[in-house]
Amino acid sequence: MSITTLIVIGLVAAVLLIWFIAVFNSLVALRVRVQNAWADIDVQLKRRHDLIPNLVGAVQGYMTHERSTLEAVTNARTKAVASSNGTVADRAQAESALSGALSNLFAVAEQYPQLRAVESVKLLQEQLTSTENRIAFARQFYNDEVMKFNTAQATFPRNLFAGMFGFSQATMFAAEETERANVQMKL
């Protein structure tokens, strides 16, 4: 072998190595983003847990006839808080149940005009609406990031060694069956 062939082989190897490093790093960056997005959902769920006692306290006086609705919300919250350290599936179920109980509460609250006139309740309701939105948007962001991550892994030629590097497809945060059922109940 002459010197030139050696140099050519060395150059090709160097280019390949750099490319490998770049691919690996981009995949790692995408994975970190996915993990971050997941943590963001967590933050918003926690925020919702913290807000609910305030809401229940504020509306209790006006909704004396709706004890069951209020209790359902409180119970669902307790369960959701308890499941914070459980499996993802458990959690998703508890949180969806909480969403359902809350939307139920809002639907019932519509029947109390004097409640809708109270400024502090309006503010609380806006905060809860916003929290629901935040959870939805955090979920949307998470799903977008998962899509990017999964697409990056699945496209040629990265699909050849994404598994070799130890990357696996992330799962989307889909709306749970229970949540869908709740939405239908509300209608």
Next chain:
Amino acid sequence: MNANTTAAPMIGPRDRESFFEAQRRNRRATWRLSTVAVIATIVMGIPLALTITPLLYAAALIIADIVSIWAPLPPSFWQHANELARYGVVAIEWLGQGKATNPQALALGAAVLLLPGAILSVGLWLGVNALFRRAGVGGALLALKAREPNQSELKELQLADVVQEMAIAAGLPAPKIMLIDAPAANAAAIGTSPNDARIVVSRGLLEQLNRDELEGALAHLVASIGNGDLRIAFRVTSVFETCGLLVAVINAPFGRRSRGTLWRIVRYGLFGKKDSETSAQEAAAMAALLTRSAGLDTDDIDDVFDTTSQKKSIFRSIRTFLLFPIFFTNMAIKLSLWFFSFSMLVPSMALLWRKRKYLADASAVQLTRNPDGLAEALRKLNSDRGPIPGGAWAAHLFLVNPAGSDRMNDPKANAAQQQMWAQVWAASEASKTSNSSPPDPPDLPSVMKQITATGSAAMAGDANAMARMTAFRQAAATALGKSVDEMPNLADIAAAQHGDAAALRRLQEFGAKSRGTQSAQSADESSNGSSNFAGFFPSLKRRLKRLDRMGAHVELESDGGKSWIVIAVLSILLGPFALAALALLLLLIAIMVMASLAFLAVWMAFIHELFIVLLHH
């Protein structure tokens, strides 16, 4: 959706586009157009470098002459200088006559003529970048009396929440919100990067939009921050600021204004407090000064040569004679700045910025998944926009163009306005005749005709019509929520026409008052700054069309494509003239540049000889 608009039904399937596709398309366009903008900047740099370089040589020569009074420079220095000059002459000959004797000498000559000026310009640009980096873009808006949103007020809490939601949807740190208590409805994103971005919102925006629309509007701004528009805006403005700085540096020996500007910049660079709001404001004020000094308006140097306003004296004539070549240089620089920026730089940058707006719109749809919210927000803001105080120098950062006219008349808004006038007209009639029958459903065109007819009758002296118009005026004032004095008074106008001095005075007072309320806000809008950014906004119609393709339900006015025919015919007719004018202007610039070169060369030779003569005697 009301049925008053004359929207043509869409025929056939719409060409849909997903927001991801739209984003990709606009990102590609950004790359293309930034290349064009960079090329335009370089092309503009050539005549500038050609005019600045001789000035540098002149300064260097004078310094060398002065130094050699005390410490004679070695003869080899003068030899090298001569050689350089010879190369320059080769390049000039090539420029003038088109004959290239020796390509190597030509290249060297070009380098001799271009490099020093180019290096100076690039150096100034880097300096401007380093200096204003802290301030970012839109620092002027910081000077406003902005406040944080009040969390215990529903609308403002909503604003804070929506910004948080959009930041979450975009995966960005939440930008700070600044609320301005201005009636105009608009919003802007300012700052240097996603980490220190702020969103400026006027209180009028909150009154105008519902939650979905607010979400769309803020999604546009957050997406714009996330797409890195702040950095692009900073680059775009830095080019204009560099031009201004160049003019200021050249004018510095001649006038107080330029020296003041320069001193302010130096002081800021040396002692400016870092990372404080005042420093950002100061930077914005200086940026405004610089952009203005790049304009064509009169300058320090013109004052020096303005002999009519000064006493004649021998000293002044000598000075005028000595400085005469600089005048040509200044003119050449200003002319080429003006010409190239208006023919190439501003259009390419405006197009680039429009693409960024479309991109932000598409990204906003990605964030909200609700194109209707943004579309409806844009439509509402377009029909009710107004100047935001202090917004002139950051006009391009706003959601919709805060100043300037948009060609699209909003059919909905017009119809709504006419409806309102018709109702007021009917109401004022009912109150006058006090009959209880409800007014007929207003037939808009005929009512508008009736109003104008009564108005002209009143002007002609019909007392009945005048009484009618007075009642109308009162009703309109109550409908608009203003006091009667704020409405124009037809009786006064009629009386003034017949020579009533008191009425005339009242009219003048009225005019002054209404101007006063407006000019307080729009003083900075009318200055030449905002016109720079007039073309930086895509028209509402095009934005709506693109949103429509991403799934928004907007009613688009169809113009039947007639305007295209008119434009095509006009461009065919006027095209040759425009080309001729362009060629003439280019020729004029070339003449100016050559004149500046020639005069400066003669001037340099003269001063050099003067020194030699002085030294030898």
